[in-house]
Amino acid sequence: MTELTLESVDRDEALLDAVSELYGSTRAGFLRGAAMGGAAMLSTLAAPPTAAAGVSDVAILNFGLRFERLQATFYTQAEELGTIASMTRAKQTWAETLGAHERAHVRIIKQVLGPKAGPAPAFDFGEANSTDAAFTRTAVAMEDLTVALLTGIVPQVHDRALTAALMGLLTVEARHAAWARHIVGTVPAPAAFDTPKSLHQVRGVLARTRFIAEQPKMTAKRRPKYTG
Amino acid sequence: MPRRPQTRRWQAVTLALLGAVAAVGVAAAAVRSPEKPAAAAGAGALPLPVAPAFVPGRPRPLGSTRHLSHWAIVKRPAIARVAPAAGAAVVAAVPTLAPEGTPSAVAVIAQRQDDGGRVWVHVRLPVLPNGTTGWVRRRALGGYEAVDTRLDVDLARLRATLYRDGRPVLRAPVGVGGPGWPTPRGEFYVRNKLTRYRSPAYGPVAFGTSARSPAATGWPAGGFVGIHGTDRPDLVPGRVSHGCIRMRNADIRALARRMPVGTPLTIH
Amino acid sequence: MTGWTRRRLLRAAAAGGAIVGGGAALTAGGGNTLLAAPSVDTDARILNFFLLLEYLQETLYRDGLEHGGLTDELAAYARTVGPQETEHAAYLVKRLGARARPRPKADFGAALSSSERFQAAAIDLEETAIAAYIGQAANLTRGAVGAVGTLLSVEARQAAWLRSLAGAPPAPRAADPARKPSDVLAHLRSQGLVS
Numbered sequence: 001m002t003e004l005t006l007e008s009v010d011r012d013e014a015l016l017d018a019v020s021e022l023y024g025s026t027r028a029g030f031l032r033g034a035a036m037g038g039a040a041m042l043s044t045l046a047a048p049p050t051a052a053a054g055v056s057d058v059a060i061l062n063f064g065l066r067f068e069r070l071q072a073t074f075y076t077q078a079e080e081l082g083t084i085a086s087m088t089r090a091k092q093t094w095a096e097t098l099g100a101h102e103r104a105h106v107r108i109i110k111q112v113l114g115p116k117a118g119p120a121p122a123f124d125f126g127e128a129n130s131t132d133a134a135f136t137r138t139a140v141a142m143e144d145l146t147v148a149l150l151t152g153i154v155p156q157v158h159d160r161a162l163t164a165a166l167m168g169l170l171t172v173e174a175r176h177a178a179w180a181r182h183i184v185g186t187v188p189a190p191a192a193f194d195t196p197k198s199l200h201q202v203r204g205v206l207a208r209t210r211f212i213a214e215q216p217k218m219t220a221k222r223r224p225k226y227t228g
Numbered sequence: 229m230p231r232r233p234q235t236r237r238w239q240a241v242t243l244a245l246l247g248a249v250a251a252v253g254v255a256a257a258a259v260r261s262p263e264k265p266a267a268a269a270g271a272g273a274l275p276l277p278v279a280p281a282f283v284p285g286r287p288r289p290l291g292s293t294r295h296l297s298h299w300a301i302v303k304r305p306a307i308a309r310v311a312p313a314a315g316a317a318v319v320a321a322v323p324t325l326a327p328e329g330t331p332s333a334v335a336v337i338a339q340r341q342d343d344g345g346r347v348w349v350h351v352r353l354p355v356l357p358n359g360t361t362g363w364v365r366r367r368a369l370g371g372y373e374a375v376d377t378r379l380d381v382d383l384a385r386l387r388a389t390l391y392r393d394g395r396p397v398l399r400a401p402v403g404v405g406g407p408g409w410p411t412p413r414g415e416f417y418v419r420n421k422l423t424r425y426r427s428p429a430y431g432p433v434a435f436g437t438s439a440r441s442p443a444a445t446g447w448p449a450g451g452f453v454g455i456h457g458t459d460r461p462d463l464v465p466g467r468v469s470h471g472c473i474r475m476r477n478a479d480i481r482a483l484a485r486r487m488p489v490g491t492p493l494t495i496h
Numbered sequence: 497m498t499g500w501t502r503r504r505l506l507r508a509a510a511a512g513g514a515i516v517g518g519g520a521a522l523t524a525g526g527g528n529t530l531l532a533a534p535s536v537d538t539d540a541r542i543l544n545f546f547l548l549l550e551y552l553q554e555t556l557y558r559d560g561l562e563h564g565g566l567t568d569e570l571a572a573y574a575r576t577v578g579p580q581e582t583e584h585a586a587y588l589v590k591r592l593g594a595r596a597r598p599r600p601k602a603d604f605g606a607a608l609s610s611s612e613r614f615q616a617a618a619i620d621l622e623e624t625a626i627a628a629y630i631g632q633a634a635n636l637t638r639g640a641v642g643a644v645g646t647l648l649s650v651e652a653r654q655a656a657w658l659r660s661l662a663g664a665p666p667a668p669r670a671a672d673p674a675r676k677p678s679d680v681l682a683h684l685r686s687q688g689l690v691s
Contacts, residue, residue: 100287104670108284124371130347155642164634165280168671174652175667188657192583194649218489221424224434226454227471274677277631284670
């Protein structure tokens with residue numbers, strides 16, 4: 001298995017830190033696909049989730065929507081700008097399928113939320129979706145993060161029909177993650193249990209990637225000085 | 229999309245139907261024989277699955293990107309080069325701000341990696357000569373934005389057409405550059421938008437383009453060709469301006485509702 | 497439904513997706529019926545149902561490694577995933593305590609006759625387990641659903657991995673479906689894996 005190095009291609013080093021955080025304090029842990037979880041994590045899970053009142057289902061879905069939009073845009077842009085076209089056929093199928101799935105997820109969650117759906121953020125992926133190598137590594141990290149998000153979120157959902165729906169998405173994102181790992185040659189299922197992340201933790205990881213950007217303000221209140 | 233009253237009625241009817249079906253379903257389930265318990269695990273004691281709140285529709289491939297264009301802001305001051313290579317000749321310096329105070333936008337043509345794995349982006353530049361393009365580092369640009377609109381300005385017919393996903397959605401007569409002040413021909417893009425100003429000669433809203441009037445050297449703020457309204461609608465259509473594309477105010481307002489910044493512009 | 501209106505759910509149909517309606521369970525006839533509240537008792541039955549599936553998978557992988565003549569990649573897969581199923585079973589047993597069901601006697605005979613047969617049987621069992629889990633997760637109490645989610649995600653990883661090895665699309669759908677327990681058990685019965 002070739003050593004994965006993210007330094008040269010990630011966006012301002014931010015992704016590298018975010019990805020390392022996913023897998024523990026050392027980059028080596030990520031590169032080896034180190035086993036996570038284990039007995040300590042299981043005992044944490046045995047306790048019922050605290051603060052059951054917590055976040056509303058709408059807030060949970062809106063966070064999910066935001067995240068799905070990020071993924072959908074990541075994949076879609078890569079396809080539109082030719083990054084995917086430069087890949088091998090097998091990888092193209094992988095990348096195109098994941099993009100189609102995430103777009104379908106965005107569509108349905110947006111529809112379900114209706115007027116409560118949050119606005120689409122502006123995204124800046126820098127070089128993360130501009131090269132085959134960077135795209136692939138970022139996708140692996142992102143799909144694993146999605147699994148962490150969904151496994152963390154599911155016990156907080158109030159409505160059982162929503163729980164049922166999210167379970168069917170959770171498994172698909174886990175398939176995405178395993179497929180991506182298989183493509184890069186890392187073990188697709190590194191541990192018996194996945195490690196959940198809280199919304200707060202996921203927000204933190206996302207913030208450090210700086211993929212969510214400020215909407216550029218392209219309108220100004222100024223008198224035109226065009227040639228007329 | 230606004231919901232028509234008929235849709236709400238349909239929803240109410242469907243709601244009622246769902247309720248009725250649910251009631252029938254409960255009754256019917258009771259009438260049918262109950263689940264046979266399996267010796268190995270007692271399925272009869274297991275609850276039925278909860279119906280999911282939603283199911284995504286069929287995933288669709290991206291389809292044609294023929295009508296799609298991309299643009300990005302210049303996030304860091306950049307050097308545009310003739311080729312995607314660090315040693316290639318310089319075309320122009322690309323600042324981060326447009327003269328109007330907005331971020332400077334560039335239209336994205338293509339992306340490529342150099343031998344060292346660095347990503348370069350081929351972009352249209354708002355510099356003279358008109359139609360200049362160059363290669364900048366990806367990290368000089370912000371996030372890619374996609375638009376599916378395209379503005380076509382026909383100098384012979386004095387008409388502008390806005391296309392969306394390849395289909396014409398707006399047509400308007402235009403005033404263009406008069407003798408000595410030609411509106412330049414070529415491929416450009418809409419780089420910003422100005423509003424809330426008091427300048428009747430420019431109408432209610434104005435767009436800056438990447439096109440520059442070659443005759444307007446020394447013009448303040450670069451001599452950029454704008455698309456804007458007018459206080460002389462009687463002159464539209466006509467060859468009357470200093471290079472700008474003028475529209476009657478109702479048309480420029482309609483255009484402003486449909487045309488995002490970054491829209492590619494072809495003037496021919 | 498807490499915080500939801502049916503109108504919003506109906507809108508989902510417009511996205512080309514489908515909704516079944518809130519607060520409902522699937523019936524034998526495919527219609528809707530009212531949900532039973534989660535309870536510790538139901539948890540135990542559901543977790544035992546999962547335990548059956550984990551035991552079956554564990555056995556398949558163990559037997560496959562011993563007798564199935566598995567190829568390199570498939571053997572590596574079974575060597576990684578088998579112990580994970582053991583861990584899953586152990587977790588469920590610990591959680592169930594005295595209520596844990598006994599290990600079933602499953603004969604995978606035909607599945608071990610070739611690595612192709614093994615692969616097909618393993619995929620079938622993984623997918624059956626996933627659909628069974630999805631079908632029951634929302635019936636669990638809040639305290640149980642969290643851990644089950646982190647187990648289910650790994651089942652899905654396993655399935656995708658195995659499908660990659662088999663040359664099948666690892667993620668064939670945008671969302672995975674649920675299966676009713678009776679369907680799952682009928683299927684296992686048809687494979688001769690339960691009585």
